[in-house]
Amino acid sequence: MHDAPVLEQCMKKKTARPVQLTFDRLLDGLRKRGGRKKSPDSGVPHLKRERVTERTPVLVTIKLREGLPDLRKPAEYQVIWNALMAARERPGRSTTGGFRLVDYVILGNHCHLIVEALDNDSMSRGMNGLCGRIAKGLDKLWGREGKVIAERYHCRVLKTAREVYNAKRYVYENARKHLLPTTRNRPDPYSSGLWFKGWKRYGLLELRPAWDKTIV
Numbered sequence: 001m002h003d004a005p006v007l008e009q010c011m012k013k014k015t016a017r018p019v020q021l022t023f024d025r026l027l028d029g030l031r032k033r034g035g036r037k038k039s040p041d042s043g044v045p046h047l048k049r050e051r052v053t054e055r056t057p058v059l060v061t062i063k064l065r066e067g068l069p070d071l072r073k074p075a076e077y078q079v080i081w082n083a084l085m086a087a088r089e090r091p092g093r094s095t096t097g098g099f100r101l102v103d104y105v106i107l108g109n110h111c112h113l114i115v116e117a118l119d120n121d122s123m124s125r126g127m128n129g130l131c132g133r134i135a136k137g138l139d140k141l142w143g144r145e146g147k148v149i150a151e152r153y154h155c156r157v158l159k160t161a162r163e164v165y166n167a168k169r170y171v172y173e174n175a176r177k178h179l180l181p182t183t184r185n186r187p188d189p190y191s192s193g194l195w196f197k198g199w200k201r202y203g204l205l206e207l208r209p210a211w212d213k214t215i216v
Helices: 004-011 024-028 074-089 120-142 161-172
Strands: 058-063 099-106 110-117 154-157
Touching: 058 120, 058 161, 074 099, 074 120, 099 120, 099 161, 110 120, 110 161
Parallel strands: none
Antiparallel strands: 058 110, 058 154, 099 110
């Protein structure tokens, strides 16, 4: 009878002491360039954006998905033009006009823009609204449904006067870089170069879009 408590003690299930789990074993075994391989179609990486201020213009690139029609046509241009004008007039939720379009060029499957914003939030709201309007307008024009913008837009903050100069020149002359048809000694009609005051004003009336009445 005296052995009963001892027997009960031996029959009790032993509970293992909890052990703190760590990643040390995994970290010690990492291989160089190991892990999931990056897809060639992954586009712009989701890294933290550079800081945007009211004193730093931004060069932006919007790229379309593969297989969509050419953007350098009058109907497509008008859709993008309307989206640009709407984005300029309705800059997200900002009541102070925190997003402004400065320059643009429309190429075969992508667009380059120079924009200004008060901060990163205004920049994000303005670009999201612009991309949404472009996508909806082109889907309606082409009679289709689905994704239009291929990836997250790419942007580069312009921090010096030289960078701004180079960016404007890049936008105005980008069609020639891609060997797209342009009129010799004339601004690209699919760009804001038509309104650049540094050019001679000859030829602007004949090159402007048919629906635009801003050049007189």
